[in-house]
Amino acid sequence: MIKIIKESLLLLSRRKSRVIPAVLATATGIFLMILISSIGSYFTELSFGISKFFSNRIFLCEKKNFWIGGGLIPEEKVEIISKIDGISEFVPMLITRMSSDDIVVVGIPDIVIGISLEKANIYADSSSIFSGKNITNKLEALVGWDIARRDNLNIGSELTLKGKKFKVSGIMKKTSSFPDRQVIVDLKTLQDITERQNLITCVMAIPSKGVSFEKISSDVKSKIEYIKSVDSSEIEKETSGSLAFWNYLTLVFFLISGIGSLASISAVISMSVTERKSEIAVKRALGAEKKHIFSEFFSESFLMVVFAWIIGVSFAYLFVFFAQYLPQTGGGSIFRISFEILILSFVWSVLVSVFAVWIPLKSILSENTSVLLRG
């Protein structure tokens, strides 16, 4: 086996004028397949993360505006919410976007959440903190995983939000959901710097043991008419349209990447077989059995695919690395190159190449050697 691979490597290196373009064309197919699949992977991860994030909490927001930066509630109304039976903990929050509002963000936008210092541990307890600690003073910030990675923030780093400097006290664990793209600071400080004194966006409530989300929702509905509750089912309802769209798009992306790579890899590899018809004919005439020809071509195409895969993966990682710095992405990335994608892309490429070799080769070898020699 090693001997065959060594020989194949030598022969490929001697035919580099033909092999290099073929490898690059195959690598392009693999690159696109990985990139397109990684978009699908991002949305799958996002949808899973959102469900997980909302599994044990409920958000009480201004009725007409659900999303962040929408409706505002006077802070004194929190008292009414706190009196609703079945709520064990409640956390008033002011939520605002980190960047200016005119940037269109694909995926989750970066947000700043203001939470009072004494309630910060309820929103993000110690188990959700990767390193450092929660905020304990007015000029500290707890930073989400993606933002910390992107902006190269560590414990003690300085972070400027809306013109005010904060010191990073901790970094949250990766959740693949909203917390990855958020910064938590003191509520009063955020109200001051955004000029929203005594205003909040929503209240996060954690139900008491045995109390259902539905009960709290109906109590809220009956007691405070301008407040609505948002739980995982509500989120699903609110986002179902866009998630369904993204799911369809993801499916289309997967199909495009699969078919596109199938077409490009099989075309390139098949061509590299059919253009060597006379070489095959001579080898047959000189005594090469079908198994010899198959093993030569399979090992060469396998090596070509391995090289192409390495190039394709490297370019995909480079692309994703640079893509996160594009302002249109809001500083984030909608590409998730997972281990599964790498393995699947490799297996798919090898399988496609096997068929791309096998089909034309079988047809060539079924012909009479004398006919093949005539070309």
Next chain:
Amino acid sequence: MLKGENLTKIFQRGRNTVNALDSVNFCIDRGEFVCVTGRSGCGKTTFLNIIGFLDTPTKGDLYFEGKKLSFSNSEDMTIFRREHVGFVFQKIYLQSHLNVLENILLPLRYSGKNYDEGTKKANELLEILEISNRADFFPNELSGGEAQRVAIARALINSPELILADEPTSELDTKSSSVIMKLLRDTSDKYNVSVITVTHDPLVLPYGDRVLYMEDGKFVK
């Protein structure tokens, strides 16, 4: 050594049925040098392809060392070719990505014979054919005559009993042609190998022990 009985090859060319070989009978002895000649399209190459196991006859039998050969399995035909037949083609067909020595050794890759012994023999052949200084050259660096000598060495590497040469001099100048024919003749004598060469070239015929003339798929004299 090689005997053919009623070898016939019929095929369709468009709407026409062509009798490329018409009940051909022949017998070739061990070490004999036979030239087959005739006009274009008379069936010479078809004859060579069939006795070289590159093609199957429509009917008729072929015997090698008294044993009837079967055309039913293409892999068996390949193994027979590899073990008993060496080819020298009109278009030479050296592999462009292999150097001279590797081209000569190519049949050994498939026969499983000892590569070191093969390399020793290949070097001997290069000496005999006077191209030992070209061992690591690639085909595009060789003249037509040199390339055909490499093809002869490749045909001899597996020590075949039979060498089949299809117009071996048609792409060479007169001087190279006579060198190649002399080499074929000498190797036939030295290794006691039977050689059957198909040719148009009247200058080739004197090298044969026997000349077979073909016309419309039959030997006429």
